[in-house]
Amino acid sequence: MKVLIVEDEVDIADLISFNLKRKDYETFMAHDGIRGLEMAQEIQPDIVILDLMMPGMDGRDVFKQMKRDARTMNIPVIMLTALGQTEDRIKGLELGADDYLTKPFSTKELVLRVEAILKRTTQKTGSTKFKLGPFNFDKNTLSFYIHSERVDLTSTEFKLMLYLCERGSAVQDRHQILREVWGYSDDVHTRTLDTHMKRLRNKLGEHAHLLETVRGKGYRINAE
Incomplete structure (x- = not known):
């Protein structure tokens, strides 16, 4: 499965990618919002890990554009941010994010959340x-x-x-x-x-x- 990591801090993006690859995910990275949106539209990944605070276009605007585009509107998104306040978390969820993590976070927890979301979005059992x-x-x-x-x-x-x-x-x-x-x-x-x-x-x-x-x-x- 394909995971797009949109994160301007290269070290964090590399760490996330490394841990996901260990679980056999195919990873792609973008380090600014504009390129992240372009890659989401081109690649149409199974899930996007999206940092909110980025140059060019912030994560909230990337997310809003994804939800307006038929190619990306159904892709699940986990938001990342250094903002730990409850109201920021709620704003992210109210936009429609599937999950939300504040920095610093455990990469193990992030991978578990990716797995949980992909499991529930791809599970097809019994009648459709x-x-x-x-x-x-x-x-x-x-x-x-x-x-x-x-x-x-x-x-x-x-x-x-x-x-x-x-x-x-x-x-x-x-x-x-x-x-x-x-x-x-x-x-x-x-x-x-x-x-x-x-x-x-x-x-x-x-x-x-x-x-x-x-x-x-x-x-x-x-x-x-």
């Missing part, structure tokens, strides 16, 4: 179609529809929505969702879940009420 109430899923193309109208979801949003819908009206514990959808084994990333739920409700529009918060327990889809 699924329907619950007004919600329709195509697992092959990661396409989501409300009735017959397509709604653009990131790969993580698609996985999260499908996970909840496949379990009918049963309440799903927050910790279990984090384990199954993100591969997290602790409660550190609960803001990640909250942010994705907020984005999902915005995209569901008039059907947002079907995504219910069960206080003290978790979430469920009430669409049967």
Whole structure:
């Protein structure tokens, strides 16, 4: 699988590439935002590791351009930044990033997150179609529809929505969702879940009420 690393600090990019190659990933590198966007469009990698603070074009603008281009809009993205404030993390997730790491970070953790995201975006088991109430899923193309109208979801949003819908009206514990959808084994990333739920409700529009918060327990889809 192909991984594009867009990182202006050459030493960091080389270190990430080295560790990914040890796991048999094919890596490509760009050291500024403009070239990173061009390579994403040309190579169409399976995932992009994107630094936010870069010359030429910053990572947020690269990400926005990727989401406007049919060639790159469905490519999952892990954002990297030296900004460790909670609000910066939330802004990255609200843009639609699949995951987010602050520097300094463990390259082992980064590789694990790459593996987790690629596993959930490439997994195709059983039927490729699924329907619950007004919600329709195509697992092959990661396409989501409300009735017959397509709604653009990131790969993580698609996985999260499908996970909840496949379990009918049963309440799903927050910790279990984090384990199954993100591969997290602790409660550190609960803001990640909250942010994705907020984005999902915005995209569901008039059907947002079907995504219910069960206080003290978790979430469920009430669409049967």
